[in-house]
Amino acid sequence: MVTASCVAVPAIARDYLVRTPAEYVRVLPMVQAGDVVRLANGEWKDFPIVFEAHGRDGRPVTLAAQTAGKVVLTGASSLKLAGEWLVVSGLVFRNGAAPGDEVISFRRDSRRVAVNSRLTEVVIDRFNQPDRRREDRWVSLYGHDNRVDHSWFAGKGNAGVTLAVIRPKGQPQANRHRIDHNYFGSRPPLGSNGGETIRIGTSDESLSDSFTTVEANVFDRCDGEVEIVSVKSGGNVVRANLILQSQGSIVLRHGNGNLVERNVFLGKGKPHTGGVRVINVGQTVRDNYMEGLAGTSFTSAIAVMNGVPGSAINRYHPVTGAVIANNSILDSVRITLGAGADAERSAPPRDSRFTGNLVTGTGASPFAIEADVKGIAFTDNAASAQVPAELAPGFTTGPIALKRAANGLLYPGDPALAKRGAPRDLVPVTLAQVGPDWYAKPAPEVAFGSGRTIETHPGSLETAVAAAQPGDVIALAAGRYAVRAPLRIAVPVTVSGPKTATIAFTGPTLFALAEGGRLRLQGLTITGEAAPRSAGNAVIRSAPTSTIANYAVEIEGTDFAGLDASPGFDLVATTPATFADHLTLRDVTVTGLSGTVLAAAAETGGKGLYAAEHITIAGSHFTHIGVLAQVLRGGTDESTFGPEVEITGNTVEGGGPELLALSGVQSTLMARNTFRKAGRIAVSHSVGAPLTRILDNRFVDTAQPQISRLYPQGTPQVQVSGNVSGGDAS
Template sequence: MNKSYTNSPSRHWLFKQLLVLIILSTPSIYAQAADRLVATQAEYKKALEQVKPGDKIILKNGIWNNFEIVFVANGTADAPIELTAETKGKVILSGQSNLQLAGEYLQVSGLVFKNGYTPTNEVIVFKKGQKQLANHSRVTEVVIDNFSNPDRQEADNWVGLYGQNNRLDHNHFIGKRNAGVTVAVRLEGKKSQQNHHQIDHNYFGPRPILGSNGGETIRIGTSKYSLTDSFTVIENNYFDRCDGEVEIISVKSGKNRIQNNVFYESRGTLTLRHGNGNLIDSNVFLGNGVEHTGGIRVINRDQTITNNYLEGLTGSRFGSGFTIMNGVPNSAINRYHQVVNANIKHNSFINLAHIELAAGSDQERTAVPLDSHLSQNLFIGSTPPFTLYDDVSGLSFTDNLSNFTTELNPELKKGINAKHITLTRAANGLLYPSDVTLAKYGANSMLSPTLKQDTGVAWYPKSEPTVAFQSGSTINVGATDDELANAVEQAKSGDTILLSDGKYNVTHILNINKTLTFKAVNPHKAIIRFERPTLFEIQNDGNLQLDGLVINGSNSPDAAGNSVVRTRKWGMLTNYRFDMTNSIVEQLNVNQAFNFFDSGDRAFADAITVSHSQFRHITGALFPLDKETDDIGIYNAEYLILNHNQFIDIEGVIATVYRGGTDESTFGPHVSVNNNQFTRVSLGKNNLTGGVFKLHGVQVSTIEHNQFNQSAPIIVEHTVGEPQTRIANNLLNNTAQPVVTELVAVGKQTAIINNNKVQSL
C-alpha cells in the first residue's frame, strides 16, 4: 500500500504542483539578488531607484570626480543593500565628493576618498538632512586619505555617526589636516541617543599637529548632550601618532565602552571630558619617550578604568600619563564636573613622567575628587611620578604595588606598597613582574594588544606620512644660469641638490612643494644671491633644508616685504619643516624691513630649526611667527629651535612667537634658544616689540647659555595653560634683564630666571 501511494502518477503530479506553490509564495529574500554595475553618476541614480533588499550597487573602477553620493534605501537584516567598488581600492572619490547614507541595513565598502575634500560638514555621514537617519548600517574597508579642506581652519568631520546600531569597522583614516574631528558620534535628537554604535578595527593613521583646538581623532557627543548615554563601543582600533590636539578621544557622553585599543606614540590623552559611567578597559598606551605622549584623563562620575597598560609616556598637566581632575562646584554643563566614584584597578603605569592628581586646581576648579578607589595597580619608575595639586583624601589607595625607592607623599604611601621588582617583557610585548606571586597587580598577562596589521584594510599601504631630508637621490648643480631652478623642477621629494663652488644668481622664486635639501659641496663656497622678493617659497607638501650655504641679499629689490624664505602668502594646508645648519645669511639691508623668514597666515611649522649658522647685517626680523592674532588659540609653529648660532647687527626682532586666546587644547608653541651669541641685536627703530625675543602665550620656553651683547631684552608674556619658561645661565653685556609678565595668573610671575650674569662694558 505504501509503495502504491509513492509511485502513483497523480500523487506525484500533485506533489510537484504543491512545491511550485510553496516556491511562488516564498518571501523575496529567496529571490536572486541583483548586482548592478554602474559607470556614471546618472547610472548610479537610476540603480538606486530600482534597488531592492539583497541588491548590490557596484561602482566601476576609476576616478569619480565631484560625486556627492546619496545612498538612501532600506534593506533587511537578512538582505542588506550594499554599495561597493568593482575592485576594492580602485574606486577613487576625488574633488568635491562625499557620502550620505540613510535608511535601514545598508553597507558601504571598498571606496577611497583622496585628492579633494567634502563640500559639506562631513565626508561620510549616517543621515540625509535632519530627519532621515541610518540605522543598522555599516561602513567597512573605506579609505579617507588626506581628504582635507585647503583652509586648515575650515572645520569638517570625516565621519559623522547618527542614528542607532551602526558599525564603522576596518577603515583607514590618515592625514586629516584641517580642523574638525576625524570621527564624531552625534547625539542630537533621541533617535541618535542610546545608539549602541560600534567603532572597531580601524586604522587611525598619523594626524598632524593642528596648532589649535578642534583636532580630536574621535569625539562621542558634545557638551550639550553630555548627560545623555550613548552606549558607543570603541574597540580594537590602532591610533598611530594621532597628534591633532590634547584630546585623542574626547568622551562627552555616558555609558560608553573603550577597550583593547592601542595608542602608539600619540600626543594627547583619552579624555573622559563629559558624561558618566564610562568603561575604559584593556587599552595599551605606548609612548616610547615621545614628547607629550599621554594616557587617560578622568573627569565626572562613576568612571571605571581597569586592566589598561601605559608605558613610556612623557606628557604632563592635562596631557600626562594619568590625570584625575579637579572639578567646578555646581559646574555648568560645558565646564568640569567633579570626579566622584571612580574605580581604577589592575592598571600598569610603567615609566610615566607624570601622574597628576586633583589637576587643574585653581580659583574656579576647587571641587576635589571624592569617593574614588585605586587598587591593585602597578606603578613602576625611577622616581614617584605623582603630583598632588589639592586635597586627595577622596582618593582611596588600597593594595597597590610600586618599585619606588624614594619616599611617597604620606597621603599615598599607605596604599602603595614598595618593593624590589624585576620586570620581564612577555610575548605580547608588555612588561610584567617576573615574580608570579605579583600577577594580581597591574594589567592581566592575557591582555592581547591590537596589532597595526589587523586594523584598516589589507589593500592600502600604511606608509610613513613624512619624507626625511636627504633620503632620495643627489642632483649636482653648478653656478650657471637656471641650473638651480631646473634642478628644483626635476627633483623628487627627499632629494638633495648639491651645489658646487661658485656664485649663483637666482632670477626666479624657487617654489618648494616637496622635501628638498640644498647643500654646498664645500661649506660657504656656494654663494647665492637672488633678484626676486624672496628666494624660497614653501608651499603645500614643501619642506626645506639648507646646509653650508651663503645667502646674500645685495641683489634683491629695494622693496618692502623682502625675505629669504617665506611660506605661501595665502595659507597652507600641510605642515612644513625648515632646517638650516652651518650657513651664513648676510646683507639683508637693501631696505628697512628685509626679513629672513616670513610665515603667512594659516601656515604651520612642525619645526623651524637653525644651528651653527651666522646672521649678519639684517634690517628686518628673522622669525616673525605672529600672524595668528585672532586670539582663538592658533599659532604658526610648534617648535622654534635656535642652537649655536651667531647674530650680528640685526635691527629687527630675532623672533616673535604669538599664541593668543584662552584655549588649552594644544601643547605648543615651544621655543628653545641655547648657546647662541647676540651682538647689537634688535635695537633698530622699526623693532616695535622692544625685545630680542617677544614670546606671547608660548607654552614651553628655554633660553639658556647664550651671550647677549648690547642687545634688547627678552620679553615674555604668560597667558593660559601653566606656561613653563626657563631663562638661565646667560651672559647679559649691556643688555637689560628679561621681562616676564603674567597676563592671566594672579600673583608672582612663574618663570624660572636664575644664574644670569649681568655686565656693563
C-alpha cells in the same frame, strides 16, 4: 482532490552595476532588501552620493565597489546614508574634499538618518579642505546601532574631527554605535583646537548615555591635539585599542560612567604621548598597558583633573567615584593628580580609588600632585619609582624586574606582583587586523638626507631644485650662485655646501615653500645684498595660501649677511593657514637684519591658532638685528601642545626696541644666552600650564625679561635663576 499550498519564497536579490552618477540615481529607487548596487571601477569625480534605502535584518541593501579599492571618489564628492540596514563597502575617497561639512554622514537631513547600518572597508586618504582652517568631519555617525569597521582614515590636515558621534541638542538617545578594527593613521598637529581623531557627543547632551563602543582600533601617530579620543557623553566603552606614538590622550571630557579598559599605549618616548585623562563621575580606567609615555600635565599617562564647583555643563565637573585599577604604567614620565588646579578648578577628586596599579621608572618621581588628593584612596599598588610620602601607604616600593612576554608586553617576574598592573592575557591588536587588507598603511615620513646627492655648480641651482625628489641633497660646489626667481620647495630637500658657496638672490624671496615642502640648509653663505630695496623681503617664506602638510625648516652652520638693505627683511617668515612642525636654527651667524629672524606671529586671531609647534635657536650669533623671534598663540583654548620655544647658547649684539616677544607659548627655555645692547624681551602667559624657564643668561645693557599673565585661568610655572645683568664693563 487536488490541493494547492502557498509557500512564501524570498525575493531574489538583484545586483546592479552602474557606470555613471545618472545610472546610480535611476537605479536607487528600484532597490529592495537584499539588493546590491555596485559602482563600476574607476574614478568618480564630483559625485555627492545619497544612499537612501530600506533593508532588513539579514537582508541589507548594499552599496559597494565593483572591486574593493578600485572605485575612487575624487573632487567634490561625499556620501550620505539614510534608512535602515544599509552596508557601504570598498570605496576610496582621495584627491578631493567634501563639498559640505562632512565626507560621510549617516543622515540625509535632520529627519532622515541611518540606523542599523554599516560602513566597512572604506578609505578616506588626505581628503582635505584646501584651507586648513576650514572645519569638516570625515565621518559623522547619527542615528543608532551603526557600525564603522575595518576602514582606513589617515592624513587629515584641516580642522575638524576625523570621526564623530553626533548627538544633536535635545536628542539624548542611546546610540549604541560600534567603531572597531579601523586604522586611524597619522594626523599631524593642527596648531589649534578641533584636531580630535574621535569625538563621542558634545557637552550639550553629555549627561545622557550614548553607549558607543570604540574597540580594537589602531591610532598611529594621531597628533592633532591633546584629545585623541574625546568622550563627551556617558556609558561608553573604549576597549582593546592600540595607541602608537600618538600625542594626546583618551579624554573623559564630559559625561559619566564611561569605561576605558585593556588598551595598549606605546609612546616610545615621543613628547606629549599620553594615556587617560579623567573628569566627571563614575569613570573606570582599568587593565590598560602604558609604556614609554612622555606626556605631562593634561597628557600624563594618568591625569586626574581638578573640577569646577557647580560646574557649567561645558566646563569641568569634579571627579567623583573614579576607579583607576590594575594598569601598568611603565617608564612613563608623569602621573598627575589634581591636574589643572587653579582658582576656577578648585574642586579636588573625591570618593575615588587608585588600586592594583604597577608603576615603574627611574630618576625623579613620576607623580605630580597639584591639589588635595585625600579623596583618592591608594591601595595595593606597586612601584619601582619614587612615591610621594602622602601616597606611600598605598604602595609597595622596591626594584621590579620586568620581562617581555609573548604578547610583546612587559610583566614583573615576581609572583607576588602577579595581580598588579595589566592582565597577562592582553593581546594587542595588530596593524594587519585593522583597515582593509587591500590598502597599504602609510609609509614613514621621508627624512632629510635620505635620497640622492646631486652635485651642483653655479648656474644650475634652479634646475637642481626643480628636479629634486623627496629626501635629496643638493650639494653646492664653491662659487657664487645668483638666484633671480624664488626657488620653489615642494618636497623635503637639503641644500648644503661649503661656506665658500654663496647664494645671492635678487627677488623678494629666496626659498618659497609649497605644499609638501620641507627645507634644510647646511654650511652655506647667503646674502640679501641684491634683494629689492622694498619692505617685506624674506630668505625663506612659507606658502602664500593654506597648506595641509606641515612643513619644517632646519638651518645649520650657515652664515647670513646683507639682510638689512631694505626694511622688514626677515630670515624665516611664516604665513597664515600654514603650520610648521619645527623651525630650527643651530650654529647660525646673522650679520645685519632689519626684520625678524623667526617671524612666527602670522596667526593673529583668537581661536588658539599658531604658526609652529617647535622653535629652536641654539648656538648662534646675531649682530645688528631687528627682532630675534616673534611667536604668538592667541585665545584661551587649552587643546594644543605648543608652541614650544628653546633659545639656548646664543649671543645677540644689538637689536631693535623689541628683541623677543613670546605670547601664549606653552614651553619656553631661555638659557645660557648673552644679550648685549638688545631691546625688550617679553613673555606673556595665556591659559593651560605654561612652563617658562629663564636660566643663566647674561644681560649686558639689556633689561631683564618682562613676564606677564594675559588671563586669570591656568597655572604658569616660572623659573628665573642664575641670570646676570650689567653694563659692558661687567
